[in-house]
Amino acid sequence: MIRVTAPAFATDGIADGFDYDQERKRARDRRRVLVLVLRIALAIFVVGAWELTTRLGCHGPDSGTCAVDPFFFGQPSGIWSQLVRWVQVGTAQGPLWEQIAVTLEETVLGFAIGVILGIIFGVALGRNRLLSDVLGPYIKAMNAMPRVVLGSIFTIALGLEIPSKVALAVVLVFFVVFFNAFQGVREVDRDLLANARILGASQRQLSRHVILPSALSWILASLHTSFGFALVGAIVGEYLGARKGIGLMIATAQGTFNANGVFAAMFILAVVAIIAEWFVTRLENFLIKWRPNAITEVTI
Amino acid sequence: MTRTCGTTESLYVVAVCAQGVRTVTEGGAKAEAIELRGVTKRFVSPSGKSFTALRDLDLTVVPGEFTAVVGPTGCGKSTTLALISGLEAPSVGTVKVFGEPVKSVGRSVGYVFQRDAVFPWKSVLDNVAMGPRFRGVDAEKASTEARQWIGRVGLDGFERYYPHQLSGGMRKRVALAQTLINQPRILLMDEPFSALDVQTRALMENELLDLWASTGASVVFVTHDLEEAIGLADRVIVITAGPGTVKGTYKVDLPRPRNIAEIRFHPRFVELYEEIWNDLRDEVLVSYERSKQRVAS
Numbered sequence: 001m002i003r004v005t006a007p008a009f010a011t012d013g014i015a016d017g018f019d020y021d022q023e024r025k026r027a028r029d030r031r032r033v034l035v036l037v038l039r040i041a042l043a044i045f046v047v048g049a050w051e052l053t054t055r056l057g058c059h060g061p062d063s064g065t066c067a068v069d070p071f072f073f074g075q076p077s078g079i080w081s082q083l084v085r086w087v088q089v090g091t092a093q094g095p096l097w098e099q100i101a102v103t104l105e106e107t108v109l110g111f112a113i114g115v116i117l118g119i120i121f122g123v124a125l126g127r128n129r130l131l132s133d134v135l136g137p138y139i140k141a142m143n144a145m146p147r148v149v150l151g152s153i154f155t156i157a158l159g160l161e162i163p164s165k166v167a168l169a170v171v172l173v174f175f176v177v178f179f180n181a182f183q184g185v186r187e188v189d190r191d192l193l194a195n196a197r198i199l200g201a202s203q204r205q206l207s208r209h210v211i212l213p214s215a216l217s218w219i220l221a222s223l224h225t226s227f228g229f230a231l232v233g234a235i236v237g238e239y240l241g242a243r244k245g246i247g248l249m250i251a252t253a254q255g256t257f258n259a260n261g262v263f264a265a266m267f268i269l270a271v272v273a274i275i276a277e278w279f280v281t282r283l284e285n286f287l288i289k290w291r292p293n294a295i296t297e298v299t300i
Numbered sequence: 301m302t303r304t305c306g307t308t309e310s311l312y313v314v315a316v317c318a319q320g321v322r323t324v325t326e327g328g329a330k331a332e333a334i335e336l337r338g339v340t341k342r343f344v345s346p347s348g349k350s351f352t353a354l355r356d357l358d359l360t361v362v363p364g365e366f367t368a369v370v371g372p373t374g375c376g377k378s379t380t381l382a383l384i385s386g387l388e389a390p391s392v393g394t395v396k397v398f399g400e401p402v403k404s405v406g407r408s409v410g411y412v413f414q415r416d417a418v419f420p421w422k423s424v425l426d427n428v429a430m431g432p433r434f435r436g437v438d439a440e441k442a443s444t445e446a447r448q449w450i451g452r453v454g455l456d457g458f459e460r461y462y463p464h465q466l467s468g469g470m471r472k473r474v475a476l477a478q479t480l481i482n483q484p485r486i487l488l489m490d491e492p493f494s495a496l497d498v499q500t501r502a503l504m505e506n507e508l509l510d511l512w513a514s515t516g517a518s519v520v521f522v523t524h525d526l527e528e529a530i531g532l533a534d535r536v537i538v539i540t541a542g543p544g545t546v547k548g549t550y551k552v553d554l555p556r557p558r559n560i561a562e563i564r565f566h567p568r569f570v571e572l573y574e575e576i577w578n579d580l581r582d583e584v585l586v587s588y589e590r591s592k593q594r595v596a597s
Contacts, residue, residue, distance in 0.1 A: 216421070
């Protein structure tokens with residue numbers, strides 16, 4: 001029997017005294033620093049221009065005389081002091097961390113329930129032709145509807161507390177995950193199915209060992225998008241009627257013509273979304289370590 | 301048995317020979333390993349057109365025999381394997397494995413696919429252990445068994461690797477171990493090495509012969525490469541351009557054990573090659589003409 005040995009890579013370069021690896025590493029580092037510097041410069045430019053134009057030409061108490069009116073468009077320094085006030089004093093409806101916690105709770109609950117339901121229905125319909133033929137048109141019709149309007153129904157039916165926001169987030173997440181799971185099941189490699197059957201797999205084992213893992217890359221690709229949708233569901237739900245949450249903060253700021261408040265809440269949302277995105281990516285890498293490049297959303 | 305039927309019979313004589321085999325085995329203790337009788341297989345395409353892949357095919361494989369099936373592209377070779385394995389049912393005719401009509405996927409069959417059919421989300425060890433796990437063996441025992449087979453196909457030390465980390469040849473080894481761990485009495489192989497480079501291929505063919513010799517399974521090896529067919533098999537069956545039916549059966553009386561890389565210099569190999577190629581050439585031409593027409597239309 002022929003033995004296959006572990007692959008060995010020649011790491012030693014050409015013996016001409018020149019360290020190619022070192023040189024390549026240095027070039028890579030230089031580029032990384034350049035990109036970072038340009039990024040920071042861009043942020044300073046945009047924020048600086050914003051701040052400058054809202055201060056330029058102002059005279060008297062009327063902010064309308066400025067080049068850009070800070071009353072309507074906010075002002076970076078104003079946004080910052082709003083954030084500081086929220087952190088130090090708290091918001092109109094309680095401490096800041098409580099608002100973030102409520103919104104996160106709604107988002108995560110809606111996300112989890114929506115994902116689970118989406119996977120269950122997607123796999124069930126993907127595996128059952130009759131079921132998908134019967135339900136197909138209805139699901140398409142429901143998907144075509146702008147589901148955010150359901151938020152009003154949920155607020156009336158489920159009240160101002162967490163459940164109405166979770167319901168809206170679930171509805172938004174469900175369809176994204178559902179269609180991906182459905183497609184994932186439909187796209188399972190026929191040879192893999194045949195192989196598993198020959199090896200002796202029962203229908204349940206086929207689902208568990210072949211269909212689900214194969215659909216997983218599709219499902220995971222939808223998680224990035226659907227987490228964003230869950231956040232939209234929670235915020236819009238709060239916006240429509242709530243006692244706590246970042247969405248309510250935005251609504252309150254809007255009601256008092258506080259443009260800086262709206263921007264500050266947006267900033268908090270962006271930070272929350274980026275942190276959540278990082279967790280979703282970690283989850284994805286954990287679940288899909290078998291694959292060098294999984295299907296993911298297009299990113300820059 | 302079939303080997304007494306000589307090498308250059310016409311289609312009619314082959315059928316008579318097969319008939320003879322049946323009477324012999326019915327009188328004897330064991331049935332043929334595989335028996336296809338008057339098998340026709342039609343497929344209906346999604347557009348509703350019916351397509352005949354196999355027509356009136358008779359094929360018999362005795363236990364322990366290595367049979368190679370050659371034929372031009374699209375002659376229904378893969379369909380034949382799908383019928384034997386029970387993945388597909390014949391439209392007309394009977395398919396029997398060890399005397400039993402095939403109704404569903406049987407436990408005695410192993411199948412190595414042309415494309416990679418190892419599970420990309422499972423490590424080498426889990427891939428190989430899949431067969432016993434599916435068949436109800438507990439995890440620990442399955443894993444011990446899998447390690448043995450991984451060693452037998454020469455992949456010691458790669459248990460924790462995922463398929464995408466392996467080369468094409470190594471993935472084929474995983475596929476072989478995955479199939480052989482179930483100890484199939486019938487091993488179906490659908491152009492398993494066609495995607496490999498020439499050197500790796502010769503290596504794998506030799507290993508396949510070694511492994512086969514130790515299992516005693518009946519093999520049906522589908523290929524379009526005549527050299528590979530003669531090198532490996534006890535018997536070569538030529539299938540006509542689709543719809544496929546048996547055109548000729550040839551006994552390969554080359555000595556065993558064989559070395560694939562060297563057997564092709566054997567004078568008898570060259571003789572057989574010429575003889576079978578004469579038969580195969582016409583079918584290849586027919587198939588080529590058809591594909592040209594299909595492109596033109």
